[in-house]
Amino acid sequence: MSPQMLSLLTDATLQTLSMVLVAGALACLGGIPLGLFLALCGPGDLLPRPALHRLLGLVVNAARSTPFIILVVAIVPLTRALTGTSIGTAAATVPLTLAAIPFIARVVEAAVREVDHGLLDAARAMGARPGQIIRLVLLPEARAGILRGLTLAAVNLVGYSAMVGAVGGGGLGDLGIRYGYQRFMPEMMLAVVLILIVLVQILQSGGEALARKLDKRHLKG
Amino acid sequence: MVRLTGLRKVFGGKGKPAVTALDGVDLVAPTGSITAIIGPSGAGKSSLLRAVNLLERPDSGSVIVGGQDLTALTEADLRRARQSIGMIFQHFNLLANRTVAGNVALALELAGWPRDRIGPRVAELLDLVGLTDKAGQYPAALSGGQKQRVGIARALAPNPQLLLCDEATSALDPETTRQILDLLRRINRQLGLTVLLITHEMSVVREVADHVVVLEAGRIIEQGDVTRIFTHPQHPTTRDFLAGETGTRLPAALAARLSPTARPGDVALVRLHALGPVAAGPVLAGFALAGVAASLVAGRVQALKDIPFAALVLALKGDAAAIAAEITHLRAQGADIEELGHVAADAVAFN
Structure with missing residues (x-):
């Protein structure tokens, strides 16, 4: 492998990261609060806001059903407004963020809804305010599930970041397509895939290890 | 004291079939007593208990705890009132991600106790329930009985005046159940705590309760002192519950052969409940002296508040007048005797 290739790979890896x-x-900044809202504000939930809940649910579903590559193109004006350009790593961050927010919101919602309803009864019986229930009961009990969801989101982001390469986003996907595919350099393609x-392996096992450490629901031998 | 008046609660409606969980319940639980609410599943026990701290707000009626009508309070005042009502649950409802000590501390954190007072109070409670050595463990490492002890310690932490027990022993084995009931009894005596518990097991009632409330289809069908309910049950549902607990429920084959009137050669079946000297006395010999052959079909003698309590099904063969005289005699001594009917002698192995 030539020094040039190596430097290309290093740059691309840093861009992807x-x-x-x-x-x-x-x-996370957008998705976690949105997920909490979805988990806590539905009809019959702790802090019901049914109308807004319905609306945000629809928006999240719409965003999640839009194919990523279409989202990238569709929001080019927004990307330009925010970053001044529609190509490059910074620009690619915009659609990546927008695609990840609804995904994170749904995994956070699922993790919070997984918390045993009996714990809510116990907390209410102890005179807890809704804010205390969220802070002292729901979030600590859901944290391992939330972390597993965020790991899933991070792995998805790696995949999506390779896709933005196709529209000039830089990073490993871009490298793989331009050098590995278009210039027919199989060793470059192989290196990109391996990286x-x-x-993904590091993200997955790191996230899982941390989640296990935080999760006290099961006895560990 | 807990006073519930005219509680009604209907679930469903809006297209779904309405289910009446509570249909006008009036109940008084005196301060310092253990009151057991028993009934078949679906009787409304859980709704009744959850109405006491308004986890489920009744559609109408009042809930007075410690002189305060909880249904009239604002949300903030209700939350404060709930801190003087402890609650334990069938499935314990402990936080898996807090240690034993952390779970007990939660009740105090929610009640706004200062940090420096929480530690000593938690230690005191863990000592009370015998879990001092488990303080740093997580609930996953505990047995069911230990988890319920944590639940009890948590419920008692802010010094409540009332403890609600929602099927607190239903997920435990018989030996653990007995230990938890002993603990509840001890706490009740030591702290003068009023306890309201629901159960579907008559054995739980027998072991801990002072007062019994029998609930069926959202209504109280019978209530009274535990001794009275066990020795003189009035309602058929109460009798049936009791028969299950005392082993005096007739086998279906035998029950099918019962006839209200006697044919020649039949024997009479009676169910007898008696407490104290009568229960410990020579009941069978009494019949024998009256010239009646009495044989034991089913039943047992158990302790009810440390006094012998007999529940027996007897088959009596002899002169009808002699049987009636002996029954009258036993009733005069305080026994409750239910005449079940007559069966052919061979049904109960008389020849």
Whole structure:
């Protein structure tokens, strides 16, 4: 492998990492609160806001059913307004973030709804305010599930970040397509795929290890 | 004291069939007593108990705990009132991600106790329920009985005046059930705590209750002192519950052969409930002295509040007048005797 190739791979890996991390962090900022709202504000939930809940549910579903590659193109004006350009790593972060927010919202919602309803009864019987129930009961009990969901989201982001490569987003996907496919360099393609596999592996096992550490529901031998 | 008046609760409606869970329930649980609410599943027991701390708000009626009508309180005042009502659950409802000590501390954190007072109070409670050595464990490492002890410690933490027990022993084995009931009894005596519990097991009632409330289809069909309910049950449902507990429920084959009138050669079946000296006395010999052959078909003698309590099904063969005289005699001594009917002698192995 030539030094040139190596430097291309290093740059691309760093670009992918930055896209995944920045988009992931921003999406958490939007997705976790949205997920909590979806889990807590439905009809019959702790803090019912049925009308807004319905509306946000529809928006989340609409965003999740839009194919990612179409989303990327469709929001180019927004991307330009936010980053001044529609190509490159920074620009790619915008659609990545937007795609990850509804995904994270749904996994957070699922994790919070998984918490045993009996715990809500116990907390209410102890005189807990809704805010205390969320802070002291729901979030601590759901944290392992939330973390597993976020791991899933991070792995998905790695996949999506490879896709934005196709529209000039930079990163490993871009490298794989331009060098590996279009210039027919199978060793480059192989290197890109291997790096992606390693990246996903690290995210998955890191996330799972942390979730296990936080999860006290089962006895560990 | 807990006073429930005219509680009604209907579930469903809006297209779904309405289910009446509580149909006008009036109940008084005196301070410092253990009141057991028993009934078949679907009788409304859980709705009744959950109405006491308004986890389920009744459609109408009042809930007075410690002189305060909870149904009239604002949300904030209700939350404060709930801190003086502890509750334990069939499935314990402990936080899996908090240690034993952390679970007990939660009740105090929610009640707004200062941090420096929480630690000593938690230690005190873990000592009370015998779990001091488990303070740092997570619930997953505990047995069912230990989890319920944590639940009890948590419920008692903010010094409540009332403890609600929602089928607290139904998920436990008989030996663990006995230990938890002993603990409840001990707490009731030591702390003067009023306890309201629901159960579908008459054995739980026999072991801990002072007062019994029998619930069926959302209505109280019978209530009274536990001794009275066990020795003189009035309602057929109460009798049936009791028969299950005392082993005096007639086998179906035998029950099918019962006839209200006697044919020649028949024997009379009676069910007898008696407490104290009568229960411990020579009941069978009494019949024999009257010239009546009495044989034991089913039943047992158990302790009811440490006093012998007999529940027996007897087959009596002899002169009808002699049988009636002996029954009258036993009733005069305080026994409850239910005449079940007559069967052919061979049905109960008389020849």
